[in-house]
Amino acid sequence: MLNLGLKKKSLDVEGMTCHHCEMTVEKAVLEIPEVRSAKADQAKGKVEIQYKVDPDLAKIKEKIEAVGYRFISES
Numbered sequence: 001m002l003n004l005g006l007k008k009k010s011l012d013v014e015g016m017t018c019h020h021c022e023m024t025v026e027k028a029v030l031e032i033p034e035v036r037s038a039k040a041d042q043a044k045g046k047v048e049i050q051y052k053v054d055p056d057l058a059k060i061k062e063k064i065e066a067v068g069y070r071f072i073s074e075s
C-alpha cells in the first residue's frame with residue numbers, strides 16, 4: 001500500500017490487553033472509509049491511524065466503543 005502524503009494521528013484507547021484486542025480495534029477503525037491504515041499497540045494503549053481526509057472523531061469513538069474498548073482522546 002502506498003502511504004505517501006498521508007497524515008497520522010495517535011489515538012488513546014483503553015481496554016486492549018492482547019494481540020486479539022489490537023486486531024479487533026484495528027479492524028473496527030478500518031471500517032471508516034477515511035482511515036487508510038491502523039496500527040494498535042496494547043502495551044501503550046495507542047492506535048496510530050493514517051488518513052488523507054480527516055476522519056470524524058465521533059465516528060472513531062463509536063467504532064471503538066462498539067467493539068468494547070474505550071476511546072479516550074487523540075494525541
Ligand SMILES: [Cu+2]
Nearest residue numbers: 017018020021
Ligand atoms: Cu485481548
